[in-house]
Amino acid sequence: MDLPNIEAYLRPKDIENITEWSENWAWLAGGTWLFSEPQPHLVTLVDMQSLGWSKIEIEGDNLVIGATCPLIKLLEHSWLPEWTAIAGLKSAVSALAASLKVINMATVGGNICLALSVGTLAPVMVTLGANYEILNLKGELRQVGASSFQIGFKKTILQPGEVLRRVLIPLENLKWKVSYQRFSFGASDPAYSIVVSAYNPKKQKFRVAIGASVVAPILLEFDGDVNMQNINFIGDAASAAYRREITTVLIRRSLDIIEQ
Ligand SMILES: Cc1cc2nc3c(=O)[nH]c(=O)nc-3n(C[C@H](O)[C@H](O)[C@H](O)COP(=O)(O)OP(=O)(O)OC[C@H]3O[C@@H](n4cnc5c(N)ncnc54)[C@H](O)[C@@H]3O)c2cc1C
Structure with missing residues (x-):
């Protein structure tokens, strides 16, 4: 879709070239969402594709994924076989495979x-205990846990002008066994519930995160059983009770799979 109100398109070679920011500016990554609906409040797009931030690499104890890494690369990269948790990342991308154009x-x-x-x-x-590296326009970096990043529907902790620079996943956690479960009525419909469970064989511990049934992903307390008592499930086209039930089923299913 054309965005006729856009007055400026910036394609910086270096992030330091961007020294100012306004609320009607937006970072442009793949553009699959930005160009999918009108953006009447936006006048400037800052294209990130020229920044060279698409690498997948190992740094210290972390797998590091650059912010502009295309989703397709997560499917096609040659991963180490012992990184069993990569199956979770691949399942997440495949869940969007209804549109190859989007994942490219x-x-x-x-x-x-x-x-x-x-x-x-x-x-x-969230399940894999990833950290997000955030960069501001002064060139300062900070890190935040994935479970603290998203605070609502289309709401994150990013401040104006801040950008997600890289995702860091501890290499040790990539050895976890992971199950990604998603429920929707049709394969290309939006998910009603997503559950990602992991088993850490070294510590014999489970982790479970839920999404889609709640406004932002939540890491559940897991103490032999999951506790969802204080969780507010979304109630819209599907009721909150329905989403809670579906989520419970997916949790059981995912735990069964990783326990095998
Ligand atoms: C109709 C439709 C339905 C979709 N449904 C789903 C779905 O159910 N589940 C799903 O996971 N995906 C869904 N998507 C896919 C979605 O568009 C992409 O997967 C992705 O969320 C957007 O990636 P992009 O790189 O194209 O981002 P863009 O469209 O370029 O940007 C998306 C937003 O993120 C901001 N942004 C981008 N990169 C950064 C960064 N590094 N730092 C700070 N801000 C940044 C942009 O400013 C913009 O606000 C859907 C897409 C469409 C068109």
Whole structure:
């Protein structure tokens, strides 16, 4: 879709070239969402594709994924076989495979920063204990845990002008066994519930994160059983009680799979 109100398109080679910011500016990553509906409040797009932030690499104890890494790269990269948790990332991308066009263009950072309740990657990142590296226009970096990043529907902790620079996943956590479960009525319909469970064989511990049935992904307390008593489930086209029930079923199913 054309965005006729856009007055300026910036394509910086270096992020330091961007020294000012306004509320009617937006970072442009893959553009799969930005160009999918009118954006009447936006006048400037800052294209991130020229920044060279698409690498997948190992740094210290972390797997590091650059913000502009296209989703398709998560499917095609040659991963180490012992990184069993990569199956969770691949399942998250495949859940969008109804549209190959989207996974070719959409980026890891775009998916996380758009912060849809149905966001496919965020619950995996939460389960895997990922950290997000955030960069501001002064060149300062900070890190935040994936579970603290999204605070509502299309709401994150990013301040104006801040950008998600990289995703860091502890290498040790990539050895966890992961199950990604998603429920929707049709394969290409939005998810009603997403559950990502992990089993850490070293510590014999489970982790479970839920998404889509709640406005932002939540890491559940897991103490032999999951506690969902104080969780507010979304109630719209499907009632909150329905989403809670479906989520319970998916949790049981995912735990059964990783326990096998
Ligand atoms: C109709 C439709 C339905 C969709 N449904 C789903 C769904 O159910 N689940 C799902 O997971 N995906 C869904 N998507 C896919 C979604 O568009 C992409 O997966 C992704 O969320 C956007 O990635 P992008 O790189 O194209 O981001 P863009 O469209 O370029 O940007 C998306 C938003 O994120 C901001 N942004 C992008 N990168 C950064 C960054 N590094 N730092 C700060 N801000 C940034 C942009 O400013 C913009 O606000 C849907 C897409 C469409 C068109």
